[in-house]
Amino acid sequence: xxxxxxxxxxxxxxxxxxIKSAQAVLELAAEGGTVPFIARYRKEKTGGLxxxxxxxxxxxxxxxxxxxxxxxxxxxxxxxxxxxxxxLKARIEKSMDLGDLEEIYRPFKKKKKTKATxxxxxxxxxxxxWIWQLGHGEINDETTLEVKAKDFLNAAxxxxxxxxxxxxAQDIIVDKIFNNPDLRETVRKNFMEDGKVGSKKAxxxxxxxxxxxxxxxxxxxxxxxxxxxxxRYLAMRRGWNEEELTVSIEGDEELLTKIFEKFxxxxxxxxxADFLKNCAKVALQVHVIPSIGNEVHRILKDKADxxxxxxxxxxxxxxxLGSPFxxxxxxxxxxxxxxxxxxxxxxKQGNFISNTxxxxxGEGAEEKGKKLFAEVLKQITIEAIAVGNGTGGR
Numbered sequence: 527x528x529x530x531x532x533x534x535x536x537x538x539x540x541x542x543x544x545i546k547s548a549q550a551v552l553e554l555a556a557e558g559g560t561v562p563f564i565a566r567y568r569k570e571k572t573g574g575l576x577x578x579x580x581x582x583x584x585x586x587x588x589x590x591x592x593x594x595x596x597x598x599x600x601x602x603x604x605x606x607x608x609x610x611x612x613x614l615k616a617r618i619e620k621s622m623d624l625g626d627l628e629e630i631y632r633p634f635k636k637k638k639k640t641k642a643t644x645x646x647x648x649x650x651x652x653x654x655x656w657i658w659q660l661g662h663g664e665i666n667d668e669t670t671l672e673v674k675a676k677d678f679l680n681a682a683x684x685x686x687x688x689x690x691x692x693x694x695a696q697d698i699i700v701d702k703i704f705n706n707p708d709l710r711e712t713v714r715k716n717f718m719e720d721g722k723v724g725s726k727k728a729x730x731x732x733x734x735x736x737x738x739x740x741x742x743x744x745x746x747x748x749x750x751x752x753x754x755x756x757x758r759y760l761a762m763r764r765g766w767n768e769e770e771l772t773v774s775i776e777g778d779e780e781l782l783t784k785i786f787e788k789f790x791x792x793x794x795x796x797x798x799a800d801f802l803k804n805c806a807k808v809a810l811q812v813h814v815i816p817s818i819g820n821e822v823h824r825i826l827k828d829k830a831d832x833x834x835x836x837x838x839x840x841x842x843x844x845x846x847l848g849s850p851f852x853x854x855x856x857x858x859x860x861x862x863x864x865x866x867x868x869x870x871x872x873x874k875q876g877n878f879i880s881n882t883x884x885x886x887x888g889e890g891a892e893e894k895g896k897k898l899f900a901e902v903l904k905q906i907t908i909e910a911i912a913v914g915n916g917t918g919g920r
Contacts (some may be wrong), residue, residue: 535622536586539622540694543575548586551564551580551583552587554572562577567865581742582708591626597621600634603631612829630707630708632707632710640673641701646698650698651679652678654702656674657695658699660796661759662791662793662799673688675691676688676691678695689900692801703790710818713823718748720746720778721777722776722854723759724744724774725741725762725771725773725774726741727742727772740758740762750830753836756833763827774819775819782863784812787802787803790803847876855869855871855874855887855906855910856908856910857870867886869881870880881905
């Protein structure tokens, strides 16, 4: 198996990050360096990456490890089933996304016993294949579905009448349509690009509820992924969790139904046409739409959480940067021996005045430092001094 290298993955998923800097981050992290430590004290190795970029590098590496492990597992499983074609192998090895890998693996995943597996075990797959071939013009047979189904009765498995047999064949065909990756991708794309998220009152909706504005609300999936609107999705989700709202995701069901029916039936004049169209509707409405809807909910929640964390982080940053003892001119000192003492001045309003570095080591460094510090002190009347806890801080 060909594993995706970190360099290839980073270039694809984080093209803005320098590979040499990223590899330096991984080496430093492997040695036990924390994100703040690497960002602050190892800038010469990382090319000056900030904490966010360093975390992105570490998370990207963790994700890649998971992708390579999952890819190896999927290749082994599918090969063990005897289903690994060259085309499928190439597709699995090319994928660099966990969600995409799971989608490829879906048709081959060992499942709990479903209606389709029960029908297959009862010997109804040949009937389902016959109906499928009839609806696609692959065979020409004037036998009705009901008459054909009588050849596949299995009383021991619970398929006593031709209706039971046809229902079993339907379950097999629905499973086939439901697990088609191209059809699922069509629904996913429709939901992500043109879908709507709607909320309505649930039975538990309270008088004067804080979710009043979401009692009859709708917005596009695309818009709710934006930072400016993601808080609306979180509000709807809270109302949903508190059983005051129902939240649904809808796409263009009429268009999707036509696409599914076209896949299920290519010979509309056949005796199996109506049966297969019904299979297509069941696959779409009962299986694919709820499944993709859950995926979209997860995407929306992840993005909304990410945006919320950024907002909360900025709010905390503002609080921490606020004046702890009122409006005063402050001298900030970040102690350091090897890299020197970093000095910064801010005025009473918190506006930046100036900054410099006092070198502490080397011949004549102390005298030069005193002169430079004296010049700094002339710029503003200092009312408070803040000293960091770096090397030499005491």
